[in-house]
Amino acid sequence: NAGVTQTPKFRILKIGQSMTLQCTQDMNHNYMYWYRQDPGMGLKLIYYSVGAGITDKGEVPNGYNVSRSTTEDFPLRLELAAPSQTSVYFCASSWPSTGAGNQPQHFGDGTRLSIL
Amino acid sequence: AQKITQTQPGMFVQEKEAVTLDCTYDTSDQSYGLFWYKQPSSGEMIFLIYQGSYDEQNATEGRYSLNFQKARKSANLVISASQLGDSAMYFCAMREEYNQGGKLIFGQGTELSVKP
Numbered sequence: 205n206a207g208v209t210q211t212p213k214f215r216i217l218k219i220g221q222s223m224t225l226q227c228t229q230d231m232n233h234n235y236m237y238w239y240r241q242d243p244g245m246g247l248k249l250i251y252y253s254v255g256a257g258i259t260d261k262g263e264v265p266n267g268y269n270v271s272r273s274t275t276e277d278f279p280l281r282l283e284l285a286a287p288s289q290t291s292v293y294f295c296a297s298s299w300p301s302t303g304a305g306n307q308p309q310h311f312g313d314g315t316r317l318s319i320l
Numbered sequence: 321a322q323k324i325t326q327t328q329p330g331m332f333v334q335e336k337e338a339v340t341l342d343c344t345y346d347t348s349d350q351s352y353g354l355f356w357y358k359q360p361s362s363g364e365m366i367f368l369i370y371q372g373s374y375d376e377q378n379a380t381e382g383r384y385s386l387n388f389q390k391a392r393k394s395a396n397l398v399i400s401a402s403q404l405g406d407s408a409m410y411f412c413a414m415r416e417e418y419n420q421g422g423k424l425i426f427g428q429g430t431e432l433s434v435k436p
Contacts, residue, residue: 235422246324246411246426247365254421262423294365303351303417304372309424311357311365 206230210295210312217285217319225280225315227295235298236278237309238262238270240291247294253278254300285319292316323347324412324427331432333402340387341397341430343412349373351417354395355424356386359409368410371395399432407434 208229217223229236234255239247239262249262253272267289269281278297282289293315301307325344333339345354356368371379371386379386387396399406409431413424 237423244428246428247424248426249423252421252423260421292363296365298422301353301415301422302420303349303415304353304374305415305422306353306370306372307422308355308367308370309422310367313364316363 208295208297208310208312210293210315212315213313214316215318217282217317219285219287219319221285222281222283223285225282225293225295225317227278227280227312228276229278229295229297229310230276231297231310232275233297233310234275234300235309236272237296237298238268238278238280239294239296240264240289241294241314242291250280250293282317287319290317290319322427323425324414326412326427326430328430329428331430333399333406333432333434335404335434335436336401338398338400339402339432341399341410341412341432343395343397343427345393345395345412345414347393347414347416349417353415354386354388355413355415356384356395356397357411357413358406359411359429360405361408365411369397402434404434404436407432 238250251270296309298309299307358366
């Protein structure tokens with residue numbers, strides 16, 4: 205029972221480099237999300253997707269891009285990495301739900317990214 | 321304005337005692353869901369409990385219960401018989417009806433330390 209799998213778990217990048225954070229889920233969830241968590245803070249939404257081919261911006265999308273070509277995969281791309289992007293990144297997925305719907309989001313274990 | 325407010329940055333509780341973690345929220349939606357997540361020092365996000373805005377009874381899941389006071393817009397997490405393994409960050413989150421994509425809004429968290 206893998207759930208949501210994120211790779212890599214840790215990464216150090218130099219300023220200006222690019223990389224892709226991988227996220228895959230095996231629960232056939234339509235909805236997927238990327239969050240970042242800065243030290244001592246809650247999670248902030250970067251991008252989300254309600255299905256293959258459909259993505260939309262969250263609260264803090266600048267400096268990131270996503271794609272959703274399959275139900276299972278939702279990679280997050282960092283272009284021109286900056287120190288402000290040092291954070292822990294979480295991918296999550298859920299069944300479709302709005303408002304009082306009781307479907308929780310299921311999270312991966314996170315990717316700890318440092319930009320030096 | 322903050323949508324989710326957790327006013328206790330840190331809390332201490334003696335092992336085997338009960339503890340209440342506060343969460344207040346702000347929404348004009350009639351249909352919304354409230355979630356609590358636990359984040360141990362290992363970093364993963366673990367779903368604990370859910371309360372829907374239409375639920376008349378407080379949610380319970382094992383040692384976790386939710387003290388839901390709709391008129392006061394509060395959804396406090398109660399952990400009974402605290403255990404050392406309960407030491408972690410706890411996040412309250414809300415999903416609103418109008419917020420498409422089932423997005424969650426997180427509070428800043430409360431760090432709970434359980435003393436032996």
